[in-house]
Amino acid sequence: MLTVSSITHVAIRVKDIDRTLDFYVNKLGFSELLRLDRDDRLWLVYLRITDDQYLEVFPEGQGVDAPGPEAVGYNHMCLAVPDIEQTVRELAAAGVPLTRPKIQGADGNWQTWITDPDGHRIELMQMAPDGMQATAIARLRGR
Structure with a gap:
């Protein structure tokens, strides 16, 4: 049987990376850990929650807002x-x-x-x- 010891990250896709980083870093106090680029553009930002828990933030999301609380998914x-x-x-x-x-x-x-x-x-x-x-x-x- 598989043994899971913890959740390491949650990933979200966002429309405006600067607005999102302002919220999580400047208002909630997360630390930006690292950025990954792909094809010469920002692909992913890791925000530190603890040393082994992160929020992955992917830019360039499409749509208006996250799904409502009754939607299937996150x-x-x-x-x-x-x-x-x-x-x-x-x-x-x-x-x-x-x-x-x-x-x-x-x-x-x-x-x-x-x-x-x-x-x-x-x-x-x-x-x-x-x-x-x-x-x-x-x-x-x-x-």
Whole structure:
């Protein structure tokens, strides 16, 4: 059986690479790791989330916006944050509007939602020590 240890990247296609980099780098605090060119033009930008997790950004997307939440395909990316209240304050200071307010989700974790300039949905979540995921992991580990 295949063993998977983690997700290393999520890839998105965007219309305006400069607008997208401004959002992820200047507003969300990601670091640009590297760029790859193909046929003498920008093909891909890697943005660092952690040392082994990345967002791959492909320029020159077509269409108006990312598919809606009911469409088949990519639905959203969830980013872990240590303090949801601080995250909400930082988003407001950066001029990033919430598309859903901060709530405690059905799983017991705190979350809020934003979208990037192309409409890709991003969930920001503070994992609760007694949330459903933490409880399930503890059960699996025999704690």
